[in-house]
Amino acid sequence: MRIAVVGAGAMGSVYGGRLALAGHDVTLIDLRADHVAAINQHGLRLSGVNGEEVIRIPAVTDATGLAPAELVIVFVDANATQAAAATAARLLRPDGSVLTLQNGIGNVEALSAVLGAAGVVGGITLNSANLPAAGHADHSHEGPSWIGELDGRRSPRVEALAAQLAEAGFETIVTTDVLAQIWNKFLLNCAINPLSAITGLLPGEIAETRALDALQAKLVEEVIAVAQAKGIRLPDPDPLSTVRAHCRERFNRPSMLQHVEQGRRTEIDALNGALVREAAALGLLVPYNDAVARLVKGVEQRRMKATG
Numbered sequence: 001m002r003i004a005v006v007g008a009g010a011m012g013s014v015y016g017g018r019l020a021l022a023g024h025d026v027t028l029i030d031l032r033a034d035h036v037a038a039i040n041q042h043g044l045r046l047s048g049v050n051g052e053e054v055i056r057i058p059a060v061t062d063a064t065g066l067a068p069a070e071l072v073i074v075f076v077d078a079n080a081t082q083a084a085a086a087t088a089a090r091l092l093r094p095d096g097s098v099l100t101l102q103n104g105i106g107n108v109e110a111l112s113a114v115l116g117a118a119g120v121v122g123g124i125t126l127n128s129a130n131l132p133a134a135g136h137a138d139h140s141h142e143g144p145s146w147i148g149e150l151d152g153r154r155s156p157r158v159e160a161l162a163a164q165l166a167e168a169g170f171e172t173i174v175t176t177d178v179l180a181q182i183w184n185k186f187l188l189n190c191a192i193n194p195l196s197a198i199t200g201l202l203p204g205e206i207a208e209t210r211a212l213d214a215l216q217a218k219l220v221e222e223v224i225a226v227a228q229a230k231g232i233r234l235p236d237p238d239p240l241s242t243v244r245a246h247c248r249e250r251f252n253r254p255s256m257l258q259h260v261e262q263g264r265r266t267e268i269d270a271l272n273g274a275l276v277r278e279a280a281a282l283g284l285l286v287p288y289n290d291a292v293a294r295l296v297k298g299v300e301q302r303r304m305k306a307t308g
Helices: 010-021 033-042 078-091 107-115 156-167 178-199 203-207 210-229 239-249 255-261 272-281 287-306
Strands: 002-006 025-029 044-048 053-055 069-074 092-100 120-125 128-133 136-141 145-149 172-174
Touching: 002 010, 002 078, 010 025, 010 044, 010 053, 010 069, 010 128, 010 136, 069 078, 078 092, 078 107, 092 107, 092 156, 107 120, 107 178, 120 156, 120 178, 145 156, 145 178, 156 172, 178 203, 178 210, 178 239, 178 255, 178 272, 178 287, 203 210, 203 239, 210 239, 210 272, 210 287, 255 287, 272 287
Parallel strands: 002 025, 002 069, 044 136, 069 092, 092 120, 145 172
Antiparallel strands: 044 053, 120 145, 128 136
């Protein structure tokens, strides 16, 4: 299968690299010229849970002139989804599919607005990764992924895609309610990522800090209230316990912390900031998520100034 990965940062590189090793024709697309140059010159270095190897795989900063792809996987951060949708529209074969495994809410809708809902497969993943250096992706945590058609069908397309991802080493589950799964991951991200970005603590350290554990519970309560008001049935019967267990066993660097440290814009507007907007539309208040979103904006601004 010819595959294009739009947004070949940490997670995009891990997925693209593993799919290339499984025999697919993969091209990585990323705006970071140093990352792309390192991959083309030395190969993509993958390390982490599956050991270490170097994969020869083409990478570009501009998708112009690439052959049409059967599958486009979108891994850009949520701030760049609209631009990624335009890139996918140029790359995709008429019978092709776009898969999003991004954090936050609103990505499926942004892609569907450009590509049509029928061309988009939604999904989320509990895998984690980071970029220690240009051309080097470290797969720091292995976890399941969920993908599904937006209309809830168990289509041959999504079943085949799940099988291909599994062959590449990614545990992949087909769901008939992918939006509920996206909100489930959204809750996890809202409860962990901003606290890590603000404090610099890793998830396991957050779990060990009583004041942050209590704040985390308030964040989770507000996400659940908004989901219930929207009629979204979260698949997890006890999200707070899941968040706490997740924190206790994880000492990775969440993507929002990585973005702050790099002086990059975070995805807060697609996470806690998005929850504030969803709540306002329903006439609800989410003061803890509102405060946390504002604090991340402040930390983000400080670091962006410091890094030039």
